[in-house]
Amino acid sequence: MHRDGYFALLEMKNKHLAMPTCLHGQRASRAPCLKGFTLIELMVTIAIGAVLMLVAAPSFEQIRKNANLSDAVSNFIVASGTAKSAALKTGRNAYIVANNAMTGWTSGWFVYLDNNWNEQYDAGTDEILFRHDALSPDISVSTPGTTAFSEGYLLFNGSGFPRAKSTSSGTPNGILIMSVTNRSSSVVVNTAGRVRSCKTNDPGCTTSAI
Numbered sequence: 571m572h573r574d575g576y577f578a579l580l581e582m583k584n585k586h587l588a589m590p591t592c593l594h595g596q597r598a599s600r601a602p603c604l605k606g607f608t609l610i611e612l613m614v615t616i617a618i619g620a621v622l623m624l625v626a627a628p629s630f631e632q633i634r635k636n637a638n639l640s641d642a643v644s645n646f647i648v649a650s651g652t653a654k655s656a657a658l659k660t661g662r663n664a665y666i667v668a669n670n671a672m673t674g675w676t677s678g679w680f681v682y683l684d685n686n687w688n689e690q691y692d693a694g695t696d697e698i699l700f701r702h703d704a705l706s707p708d709i710s711v712s713t714p715g716t717t718a719f720s721e722g723y724l725l726f727n728g729s730g731f732p733r734a735k736s737t738s739s740g741t742p743n744g745i746l747i748m749s750v751t752n753r754s755s756s757v758v759v760n761t762a763g764r765v766r767s768c769k770t771n772d773p774g775c776t777t778s779a780i
Contacts, residue, residue, distance in 0.1 A: 635750040638706040643755045650765040652700045653681045654726045661728035668722045675711040678704045717744025731763045
């Protein structure tokens, strides 16, 4: 027993001597070393992370704005296709109009069939086919020239061609421009009723281009 106890004590002593020496204050100690970050290392890491976030934030913001713009343009193209298809199918006039005539296209839009042929939407009589809510505040909309767009509507007749209202002084086709910071896209409608999107100011981004 005594012999076994002696060897057990010797083994414990050897393990203690093998432990790394750590400095606690100004004296050495055989206490176990605790590994981790120092306060300075932690502060430097936080500072680097903050700088990276400041650099990346504008890029993320632009990505968000671009996504909102792409969604708005794509949705208007879909709305135009819905209106044109409904007009061809029913033989009636189909309209895309701004949700709010006062605030214009930034308020969003809806598509309806003019069942009573009076060139305006009448709840309970005309059929709403499609609706899009107000655009993101990041998006601005402009309508160059005097067109149906500038008067807050787009009309397709039963043959699928764009037409102006009887009270309109503008052309039935035109360009609707949607823009965010550093990017702009146009929805173009030609006289044949073709609707497409293109990069604003590109040479082919006109109503006369096929």
